[in-house]
Amino acid sequence: MSAGTVSSSPAGWRLRLSQRLPLVIGAGILLFFLLLAIGAPVVAPYDPILQNGATRLQPPSLLHPFGTDNFGRDLLSRVIWGTRIDLQIALIGVVFPFVIGTIVGTIAGFFGGIVDALFMRLIDIILAFPFLVLMLSIIAILGPGLSSFYIAMALVGWVSYARLIRAQILVLKNSDYAVAAVSLGFGRFRIMFRHLLPNAIAGSIVFAMSDAVLVLLSGAAVSYLGLGVQPPVAEWGVMVAEGQSFITTAWWITLFPGLSIVCLAFGFSMLGDALGELLGVHE
Amino acid sequence: MSASVLSVRDLTVKAHLQGETRTLLQGVSLDLAKGEILGLVGESGSGKSLFCRSLVRLLPSSLLKIEGGTILFEERDLTAVTDAEMLKVRGAEIGMIFQNPTSHLDPVMRIGDQILEGIRYHQGINGRDARAAAIEILAQIGFPEPVRQYDSYPHELSGGMRQRAMIGVALSCNPQILIADEPTTALDVTIQAQILKLLMDIRDRHGLSIILITHDLGVVAQTCDRIAVMRGGRLLEQGLKRTILSAPQDPYTVRLIHSHPSMPDVALPAVSAPAPSRAATRPLLEIDDLHVRYPTGGSLFRGKNARTVGALSGVNLQIMPGETVGIVGESGSGKSTLARALLGLTPISSGHVSFDGIDLFQQRNAGLARLRREAAMVFQDPFNALNPRLTIGQTLAEVLKVQKKIARADIPSRVDELLDLVGLEREFVNRKPRSMSGGQCQRAGIARALAVDPRLIIADECVAALDVTIQAQIIDLFRKLARDLNLTLIFIAHDLAIVRNLCERTVVMYRGEIVEDGRSEDVFSRPKHPYTAALIAAIPDIDPDRQLLGHTDAASLEPIQSFKRMP
The missing domain is CATH 3.40.50.300 (P-loop containing nucleotide triphosphate hydrolases)
Incomplete structure (x- = not known):
């Protein structure tokens, strides 16, 4: 129905408002958190780890907009400083699995046969274990800390990306332009990484955005269990965990870091949706 | 009226x-x-x-x-x-039927029930009477065993039967x-x-x-x-x-x-009129008893009793340099498989394909290297044949860069030349396929094939997806290119009229075999094989006085399954 479709402008960048809005909101939220992370020393009104017995468990006030926790630390400052750690977790926790998974998936899908079978069985084995159990055992072996968390994330998280890309490559490698590339004498790596991958990757990018949220939450979960970020460093997940015992008396300790996680997650998912539209995943 | x-x-x-x-x-x-x-x-x-x-x-x-x-x-x-x-x-x-019955029939509902639905809803008949009415419709639309086929699902039917079923569904509402x-x-x-x-x-x-x-x-x-x-x-x-x-x-x-291709009077001269003396030159492409079989039903654990289906069985063909050969046949006859086998894109089960004297089976690497530098393919779906992320200029430049036939500095000017050759404006260098029409994409696809500077071009159904006036333009382009660049052209099509217009020689395929091979005029005016005759008789002629013939003959030919649609 060529008559019915709205033809895009030659550049394809002029978008309708309904498409542009999520992009603006998502990118805006992420930019806001990024600026907050960079400017934390300037923006934060107090030292995030300085304990003060005189100001324990104060509800939100003009002096402490987010209130204080059981050690008398200013929660607003802790949330602001926590942005640094949490953005880092979301970023590194996604980038490594993304890169590893994409390369493995492309190779498995393109070559097929025994290579594909080996990688796919490996993925099956990894998927056979509950995600968190596998993560925790790897971290337990490597010792607690953020870098162990990143390594564990890379070792476990790549499987979803590999499967996603492989499925795309399997379809695309039979497309006419891939066959044309073979018939024109192009090398395998050129076909894989210049012709197939750019057309296959859009879905993964969108998935990575929603995965960032999951990574953030597993980072919080791991920290909650004492294997990730170590106190007294400010991290949203740890802060939520710390507030748990005061939830009935001092709700603000849990609420504000929790809200921050929700906001960042919302920003990522909006950006993911917008990128999906932009990269033509839904076409 | x-x-x-x-x-x-x-x-x-x-x-x-x-x-x-x-x-x-x-x-x-x-x-x-x-x-x-x-x-x-x-x-x-x-x-x-x-x-x-x-x-x-x-x-x-x-x-x-x-x-x-x-x-x-x-x-x-x-x-x-x-x-x-x-x-x-x-x-x-007002009932409607569409081009693609596969996507307009419910895949998980029996054909009979889909017809029954209309009868019940629009005619208010129920129970046994409705079923009888549905079977009556099935019989009317040419299902040979309506009672049994009432229970068929759309995927069990051939394309023609599906279209009949669509008509049945439309008729069910009266x-x-x-x-x-x-x-x-x-x-x-x-x-x-x-x-x-x-x-x-x-x-x-x-x-x-x-x-x-x-x-x-x-x-x-x-x-x-x-x-x-x-x-x-x-x-x-x-x-x-x-x-x-x-x-x-x-x-x-x-x-x-x-521009209707069946116009017989404007018989354009076939491409290279004086055929080169065949004895003197060596054939560019020689196919000898070629078999291509696909495994079906086998799996990792039942590898030994995996069955095979023959897509090509014993094809012999010789193509001389400069010839324009049309290969015709219905879907599933093995035309596309032949094209892919010729270019080494499909593994050969047995037999020989030699390109310019090099056997592709025995000297696979040398043969393929030669083939990639001297042969190119043009595809059916113009949109799918071009990488959607690259501009036309990038697509063409890449071919030139990989083939290394010309110096890097000359690439941009060669790209312009190629665009001129296929009749595209030079500003298309910066366009992506998405912003182009089907005909323009197909021209770009031809330009990409020409970028190889090939001796042989294989065009697989390359005009089937285009409008008639665009079809005529593309055919003209091929005719011009074959003449000017002295190309050998293998033109695969199911549209016989186009092949008759463009090609000096026609090869008819049926069920993986070549049933007829000869000069186009002879094949079309005096077909030797009954299948060829049935094909020709089924072309709807633009002259209303020439009635559609051959439906009785054609009905006796069983439907065949295309390998392109197999998993």
């Missing part, structure tokens, strides 16, 4: 886009008489489908609105009735008007002839009126009573079939009629 059942006056449809309003249908007026078949002809984008969808208010997007005009049907104006009333009109009064949107475009010629005959049959039996949308004037000439020609949302002319075909008024109609 009695009074008209449907009368459309000044129908105007506009699209409201951001900031602009585009008129898609402009004041179209048409009448449809009872028991009449009206052919609606035009290129894609001419608004012919949109017109028919407007009749039942099934506009493809909410941005489109009917802005003016009336659609009088049984003394009601369909533009004014409520949505609830419209629901009764759709199906019950409509007065049937709108058939390109019902035979996706089908082979012999099947097309059967479906067209069925439509005429139904018209005679039920006395319903049919609007047949098509781009093939041959189909119109064979089936319709009147013709309406559309272009750019306007109705250019309408009239009785014979009047329009013999004395078209509008210049566009004239062009459309002349």
Whole structure:
């Protein structure tokens, strides 16, 4: 129905408002958190780890907009400083699995046969274990800390990306332009990484955005269990965990870091949706 | 012909886009008489489908609105009735069938039940009577065993039978008007002839009126009573079939009629007229007892008893340098497999393919290296054949860079040259396939093939997806290129008329074998094999006096499954 479709402008960048809005909101939220992370020393009104017995468990006030926790630390400052750690977790926790998974998936899908079978069985084995159990055992072996968390994330998280890309490559490698590339004498790596991958990757990018949220939450979960970020460093997940015992008396300790996680997650998912539209995943 | 059942006056449809309003249908007026078949002809984008969808208010997007005009049907104006009333009109009064039956039939519902649904809902018959009526319809639309086939699912049927089933579903509501949107475009010629005959049959039996949308004037000439020609949302002319075909008024109609490939009188000279003396030169391509088999049903644990299906069985063919060879056959006959096997894209089971004296089976690497530098392919679907992320300039430059036949510095100028060769403006260097039309994409695909600077081009159904006027342009381009660049061309098509026009030699394939091979004139005027004769007889000729023949012969040929659609 060529008559019915709205033809895009030659550049394809002029978008309708309904498409542009999520992009603006998502990118805006992420930019806001990024600026907050960079400017934390300037923006934060107090030292995030300085304990003060005189100001324990104060509800939100003009002096402490987010209130204080059981050690008398200013929660607003802790949330602001926590942005640094949490953005880092979301970023590194996604980038490594993304890169590893994409390369493995492309190779498995393109070559097929025994290579594909080996990688796919490996993925099956990894998927056979509950995600968190596998993560925790790897971290337990490597010792607690953020870098162990990143390594564990890379070792476990790549499987979803590999499967996603492989499925795309399997379809695309039979497309006419891939066959044309073979018939024109192009090398395998050129076909894989210049012709197939750019057309296959859009879905993964969108998935990575929603995965960032999951990574953030597993980072919080791991920290909650004492294997990730170590106190007294400010991290949203740890802060939520710390507030748990005061939830009935001092709700603000849990609420504000929790809200921050929700906001960042919302920003990522909006950006993911917008990128999906932009990269033509839904076409 | 009695009074008209449907009368459309000044129908105007506009699209409201951001900031602009585009008129898609402009004041179209048409009448449809009872028991009449009206052919609606035009290129894609001419608004012919949109017109028919407007009749039942099934506009493809909410941005489109009917802005003016009336659609009088049984003394009601369909533009004014409520949505609830419209629901009764759709199906019950006006039925529709579409080009692609596969996507319009419910894949998890038995064919019989899909027909039954219409009978129950629109005719109010229930239980055993309804089932009997459904079986009656199945028999009418040419299912040989209606009682058994009532329980078939769409995937168990061939394309032709699916289209019959679609017609059955439309008939189940007992409509007065049937709108058939390109019902035979996706089908082979012999099947097309059967479906067209069925439509005429139904018209005679039920006395319903049919609007047949098509781009093939041959189909119109064979089936319709009147013709309406559309272009750019306007109705250019309408009239009785014979009047329009013999004395078209509008210049566009004239062009459309002349670009119809079955016009036998304007016999253009076949490409390289004096065939090179065959004894002297070595064949460029030599195929000897070629077999290609695909495994089916085997798995990791049942590897030994895996069965195979033969896609090509014992093909022998010799192609001389400079020849233009057409390979014809229905879908599933092995044409595409042959093309891919020739280019080393499909593994050969047994036999020999040698390109310029190098055997592809024995000296695989040397042969392939040679082939990649001297042969290129043009594909069927112009949009799918180009990498959507690269601009045309990048696509062409990459080929030149990889092939290393010219210096890097010369690449941009060579890209311009290639665009000139295929008749594209130079500004296409920066365009991506998405912003181009089918014909433009196909030209870019040909330019990419030419970038190899090949001796051999294999074109696999490369005009099947294009409109007739564009088809004619692309064929002309091929003719010119083959002559100017001294190319050897293997042109695969299911459209025999095109092959007769373009190729000096024709090879007919049927079920993985070559059944006929000879000069095009001989093959088309004096076919030796009965299959060739049936194929030729099934081409709808633009001359209404040449009746569609061959449907009886063709019916005896069993449907064959295409390997392209196998997993």
